[in-house]
Structures are given as structure tokens and as C-alpha cells.
Amino acid sequence: MSFDLRFTKGQGTGNDFVLFSDPEGDTELTPTQIAAVCDRRFGVGADGVIRAVRSRNLDDGASALAEDPSAVWFMDYWNADGTVSEMCGNGIRVFTSYLLDQGLAELPPGGSIAIGTRAGVRSVRRTATGFQADLGTWRLDGGEPLVRAKSLPVARPGLGIDVGNPHVVVALADDGELDGLDLAYQPILDPAPEAGANIEFVVPAEPLVEDGVGRIRMRVHERGSGETLSCGTGAVASALAVRYWAGESAPNDWRVQVPGGVLGVRMFQADDGEHVALAGPAELVFDGVLSLA
Numbered sequence: 001m002s003f004d005l006r007f008t009k010g011q012g013t014g015n016d017f018v019l020f021s022d023p024e025g026d027t028e029l030t031p032t033q034i035a036a037v038c039d040r041r042f043g044v045g046a047d048g049v050i051r052a053v054r055s056r057n058l059d060d061g062a063s064a065l066a067e068d069p070s071a072v073w074f075m076d077y078w079n080a081d082g083t084v085s086e087m088c089g090n091g092i093r094v095f096t097s098y099l100l101d102q103g104l105a106e107l108p109p110g111g112s113i114a115i116g117t118r119a120g121v122r123s124v125r126r127t128a129t130g131f132q133a134d135l136g137t138w139r140l141d142g143g144e145p146l147v148r149a150k151s152l153p154v155a156r157p158g159l160g161i162d163v164g165n166p167h168v169v170v171a172l173a174d175d176g177e178l179d180g181l182d183l184a185y186q187p188i189l190d191p192a193p194e195a196g197a198n199i200e201f202v203v204p205a206e207p208l209v210e211d212g213v214g215r216i217r218m219r220v221h222e223r224g225s226g227e228t229l230s231c232g233t234g235a236v237a238s239a240l241a242v243r244y245w246a247g248e249s250a251p252n253d254w255r256v257q258v259p260g261g262v263l264g265v266r267m268f269q270a271d272d273g274e275h276v277a278l279a280g281p282a283e284l285v286f287d288g289v290l291s292l293a
């Protein structure tokens with residue numbers, strides 16, 4: 001039996017999503033339906049699907065509410081291949097913009113909203129130019145696997161970082177090496193993490209730090225979606241990795257240039273340890289109705 005799905009297409013620095021609202025949690029799409037929606041030739045086309053569900057109507061949402069009772073909305077995030085992810089840094093800004101647009105939440109400029117995610121509750125603040133999401137604490141995780149990618153002559157060491165979802169960051173020598181990467185092919189991690197990882201390739205700008213802000217370029221191969229124009233959690237993991245490699249004197253403010261635009265990353269101290277925040281644009285592009293089988 002087919003049914004109509006009312007959706008909104010949104011994007012943040014070119015990382016694009018199909019969003020739909022399902023407050024009661026009775027429209028869970030199958031992985032096959034998600035992949036069909038995200039297909040760029042036969043579907044709407046997107047890097048992921050985001051369902052807005054009231055937290056009280058999901059098991060993962062119950063944990064979010066236990067952590068913060070004000071997290072009434074849950075960002076149910078799916079990659080383009082129909083797998084789930086714990087977190088999406090660009091997606092959470094676009095999701096917040098979608099909640100406001102649909103009249104599902106209110107957020108005055110300067111105000112913050114708590115959003116439930118599989119990685120825990122995240123706070124998103126409305127700024128003058130977009131949204132800033134506090135992605136919480138982070139940790140080195142996943143070791144230092146070797147990374148092989150098409151058009152890299154030799155394997156390079158990566159650094160595993162968890163920012164709610166898993167990342168491996170690889171430093172490249174220069175812009176030529178970054179631009180020459182062929183990310184149509186899945187890079188190989190050795191050892192391969194059981195849950196997979198998003199893989200970011202980074203190059204420092206020259207000079208690395210300008211006016212107290214660290215500057216890097218990044219390209220990404222997202223777990224479950226392939227190469228994308230941007231990855232918010234990937235930008236955060238990349239800034240954290242470069243700061244780690246650069247040592248004590250490295251700044252806590254970073255500007256990350258991705259193929260789809262620029263993201264801002266800031267590390268700051270909070271009660272439970274160091275947090276990392278991500279700022280950038282969020283745009284709702286068009287609405288539509290999809291007939292799904």
C-alpha cells in the first residue's frame with residue numbers, strides 16, 4: 001500500500017537532508033524506503049533523512065527525556081543507505097530550523113532548545129546568523145588506524161575521535177593532495193572499526209592560526225552516505241584532531257572550510273569537561289509530497 005509523505009528539503013553547508021514530522025512516532029520508514037528517498041536519481045536526493053518525533057514516543061527518546069525533560073523533540077537521523085547514526089552536526093541545526101518553520105517549537109534569537117539524539121541531549125542556540133549546537137564532550141576513541149584512499153599513494157595514520165558519532169581524521173600534506181583525493185571510493189581503515197566511521201581528510205591553512213583562529217580545509221567520506229559537501233561532526237572532529245597534533249599553543253576557535261561552505265568550531269570548558277560547539281548556516285530549501293510504497 002502506498003502513502004503520501006509530506007517533507008521539507010533542507011541543507012547546511014551543502015550537507016542535505018529530507019525532513020518530515022511524525023510527532024506520534026507512527027511513520028517509521030524502512031531502510032529501503034530511506035535509501036529510495038535519498039537516491040539522487042530516483043528519489044528526492046539527500047545525504048540523510050531526519051524524522052521529527054516527540055521524544056515520549058520513542059525508546060531512545062525516553063532516555064533523552066530522563067537526561068533532560070525539556071528535550072521534547074527527538075532528531076531521528078538516518079544515513080542515505082538506510083543505516084542510523086547517533087548524531088549529525090549539520091542536521092541538528094537544520095532540524096531546529098525545521099521545528100521553528102513548522103510551528104513545532106519556538107526559539108527567540110539568543111535562546112536555546114534541547115534536542116534529543118541517540119548521542120544524548122544536545123543544546124542548540126539561535127544566533128544572529130544561524131544556529132550554534134553544543135555537541136557536548138568528546139573523546140579520543142578508535143585508536144590510530146591506517147587509512148587507505150584511492151589516489152593516496154601510501155596509507156596514512158588516522159586519529160579516532162568520538163563526538164557522539166565515530167570519526168577518523170587523516171592529515172594530508174597540502175591542498176593538491178586534498179583536491180586529488182577520489183572519495184567516490186570508500187577509504188579503507190586498518191583495523192576496521194566494527195561500527196564503521198566517518199573519515200575526514202584535513203589540510204592546515206597557511207598560516208594555521210590567524211587572529212587567534214585556527215584554519216583548516218576538510219573533505220569527508222561519511223559513513224552510510226559516501227562523499228558529502230560537508231559534515232558538521234566531521235568538522236568538529238577535524239578541528240579537535242589538528243589542535244591535538246598542534247599542541248598546547250593551539251587555539252580553541254577554528255574555521256573549517258568544507259566543499260559546501262564554512263563552519264565554526266569552538267572548544268570550551270563546561271561542568272562535565274571540555275565541550276565542543278559547532279556553528280553554521282541552516283536553510284530550508286523546498287517542501288514536497290512523496291508517494292512511498
Ligand SMILES: N[C@@H](CCC[C@H](N)C(=O)O)C(=O)O
Pocket residue numbers: 015047048079084085086087088089090091165166198222223224225230231232233234
Ligand atoms: N553529516 C553529519 C553526520 C551524519 C551521520 C554520519 N554519516 C554517521 O554515520 O555518523 C554531520 O553533519 O555531522
